[in-house]
Amino acid sequence: MSAAVQARxxxxxxxxxxxxxxxxxxxxxxxSLLAAVLAMAVLGSAVAAVQxxxxxQLEPQERxxxxxxxxxxxxxxxxxxxxxxxxxxxxxxxxxTGMIRSSLxxxxxxxxxxxxxxxxxxxxxxxxxxxxxxxxFYAVQAIVTQHHQQVTLAAPHALRAxxxxxxxxxxxxILAVGLGALVRxxxxxxxxxxxxxxxxxxxxxxxxxxxxxxxxxxxxxxxxFTVATSTFEDPHHLGTWTGFAVFCGYAAIVVAxxxxxxxxxxx
Amino acid sequence: MIDVEHLSKSYGETxxxxxLSFTIRPGQVTGFLGPNGAGKSTTMRMIVGLDKPxxxxxxxDGRRYRDLPAPLxxxxxxxxxxxxxxGRSAYHHLLAMAQSNRIAKTRVDEVIELVGLERxxxxxxxxxxxxxxxxxxxxxxxxxxxxxxxxxxPANGLDPEGILWIRNLLKGxxxxxxxxxxxxxxxxxMAVTAxxxxxxxxxxxxxxxxxxxxxxxxxxxxxxxxxxxxxELLQRALAGPGxxxxxxxxxxxxxxxxxxxxxxxxxxxxxxxxxxxxxRQASLEDAFMALTGDSVDFHASPVAEAxx
Numbered sequence: 001m002s003a004a005v006q007a008r009x010x011x012x013x014x015x016x017x018x019x020x021x022x023x024x025x026x027x028x029x030x031x032s033l034l035a036a037v038l039a040m041a042v043l044g045s046a047v048a049a050v051q052x053x054x055x056x057q058l059e060p061q062e063r064x065x066x067x068x069x070x071x072x073x074x075x076x077x078x079x080x081x082x083x084x085x086x087x088x089x090x091x092x093x094x095x096x097t098g099m100i101r102s103s104l105x106x107x108x109x110x111x112x113x114x115x116x117x118x119x120x121x122x123x124x125x126x127x128x129x130x131x132x133x134x135x136x137f138y139a140v141q142a143i144v145t146q147h148h149q150q151v152t153l154a155a156p157h158a159l160r161a162x163x164x165x166x167x168x169x170x171x172x173x174i175l176a177v178g179l180g181a182l183v184r185x186x187x188x189x190x191x192x193x194x195x196x197x198x199x200x201x202x203x204x205x206x207x208x209x210x211x212x213x214x215x216x217x218x219x220x221x222x223x224x225f226t227v228a229t230s231t232f233e234d235p236h237h238l239g240t241w242t243g244f245a246v247f248c249g250y251a252a253i254v255v256a257x258x259x260x261x262x263x264x265x266x267x
Numbered sequence: 268m269i270d271v272e273h274l275s276k277s278y279g280e281t282x283x284x285x286x287l288s289f290t291i292r293p294g295q296v297t298g299f300l301g302p303n304g305a306g307k308s309t310t311m312r313m314i315v316g317l318d319k320p321x322x323x324x325x326x327x328d329g330r331r332y333r334d335l336p337a338p339l340x341x342x343x344x345x346x347x348x349x350x351x352x353x354g355r356s357a358y359h360h361l362l363a364m365a366q367s368n369r370i371a372k373t374r375v376d377e378v379i380e381l382v383g384l385e386r387x388x389x390x391x392x393x394x395x396x397x398x399x400x401x402x403x404x405x406x407x408x409x410x411x412x413x414x415x416x417x418x419x420x421p422a423n424g425l426d427p428e429g430i431l432w433i434r435n436l437l438k439g440x441x442x443x444x445x446x447x448x449x450x451x452x453x454x455x456x457m458a459v460t461a462x463x464x465x466x467x468x469x470x471x472x473x474x475x476x477x478x479x480x481x482x483x484x485x486x487x488x489x490x491x492x493x494x495x496x497x498x499e500l501l502q503r504a505l506a507g508p509g510x511x512x513x514x515x516x517x518x519x520x521x522x523x524x525x526x527x528x529x530x531x532x533x534x535x536x537x538x539x540x541x542x543x544x545x546x547r548q549a550s551l552e553d554a555f556m557a558l559t560g561d562s563v564d565f566h567a568s569p570v571a572e573a574x575x
Contacts, residue, residue: 014368101346101350105346106364
């Protein structure tokens with residue numbers, strides 16, 4: 001009881017420590033992160049191994065255009081699903097179990113809970129994905145050496161693509177946390193994530209080309225993955241950092257909506 | 268000290284809490300009594316800021332809950348046992364809660380021991396029984412050693428031993444000068460735990476009463492059932508000041524104001540054979556209804572009384 005006299009206040013830092021404990025003490029989180037790391041680190045090598053074993057059968061243009069950077073970071077195609085699902089779960093899991101009420105009783109200002117979740121999840125995702133992306137890049141280069149396709153990190157776009165992959169997956173994770181907070185439900189959050197990232201572009205592709213080509217570069221996935229790939233021959237894409245900025249914009253809008261909802265709605 | 272002033276909460280068309288005002292004082296256990304759906308949980312959720320009042324205000328020691336710098340150190344709340352992620356261990360749940368409010372790790376071990384969860388503290392909460400979940404909820408409420416405790420149906424799911432334990436724990440906290448506020452839909456539980464009760468129904472305040480008064484009222488209304496073939500003779504013999512006799516059946520009397528022993532002595536003197544002599548305690552619920560019924564009538568008819 002004496003503690004109440006001069007209690008040191010709850011701050012963003014204390015909530016971050018708490019959220020870090022929450023993240024590392026759930027088995028489901030650890031498995032999802034492991035899945036994302038394995039996907040990111042291994043998928044590229046598997047693809048490269050298949051390509052090398054069938055090198056003689058490839059079309060000459062395919063061989064000429066072979067891009068060891070894109071294969072090197074190609075694991076994000078699978079990792080993005082694991083990160084997205086986990087991002088939703090980080091907060092929807094609190095709503096489905098009722099934990100959110102404990103969290104908000106401990107931090108009645110509420111917003112620090114959302115910020116801390118985003119900061120912790122983003123830091124963990126960026127760290128793990130950067131390492132996995134680097135591992136994948138080097139592993140793929142080692143595999144493609146047999147047909148002399150290897151490049152180094154010093155090659156144009158190589159370092160940017162490796163770091164960009166981690167950045168893309170991190171912002172994608174933040175977007176997913178925002179969706180989970182907005183929808184407050186695991187199934188709904190994951191459905192929203194899949195719809196926004198993977199279904200919406202398919203629908204846009206059905207539109208007449210004149211409209212579709214104008215819109216499609218601005219779809220979240222098309223805009224976001226520009227930073228995770230080496231080069232484009234496709235003129236219907238935004239530039240690397242412009243695209244990534246648009247993707248960050250999507251995440252910012254979703255997170256802002258989630259923040260407003262968290263402040264206004266009953267828990 | 269918890270101050271609830273003209274608190275209302277509506278969900279769409281339904282009014283869950285309707286202009287509720289009361290004060291919960293330190294140093295005593297205050298019960299929040301009412302049937303399910305009376306607005307008890309909603310009121311408690313508004314106290315800790317989970318729900319926003321539609322009107323009115325609520326403060327804890329003079330401040331809004333969200334203005335408390337380290338709320339877990341000032342208010343301990345268990346609103347529903349299952350406000351805990353099922354995939355995490357009890358220890359890690361408490362640790363994460365503690366860290367957000369800068370509560371020492373050693374305190375986590377202390378509350379685990381206090382509620383008797385040492386053996387399962389490292390196990391996932393998903394496998395806990397209702398009673399274990401309840402104990403964990405209580406542990407979380409006690410983490411910050413708070414001067415104010417708010418517990419929604421704390422006895423729910425506890426075995427008799429657990430109920431006795433929580434009862435003594437809460438009484439002990441009140442004796443230490445803390446504010447203890449707990450809800451229940453059972454008068455019998457309140458009678459043995461609370462000092463003071465606040466009764467709500469359909470979101471409105473129905474009555475406030477001291478538990479002592481209710482118990483006294485109940486014992487005052489105690490009666491003795493007497494069965495005898497010569498009821499009429501006995502009724503005349505028992506009559507006297509302060510004695511009320513009702514004829515329940517042709518040969519059954521309900522006697523207020525005399526003990527079984529006194530009735531037996533009268534019967535012996537009169538040579539009346541008794542077939543049955545049964546003391547009957549008025550239930551706390553009845554006593555309570557009578558007390559609160561009176562107070563409601565009193566408030567409802569001051570004009571009539573003035574005229575009379």
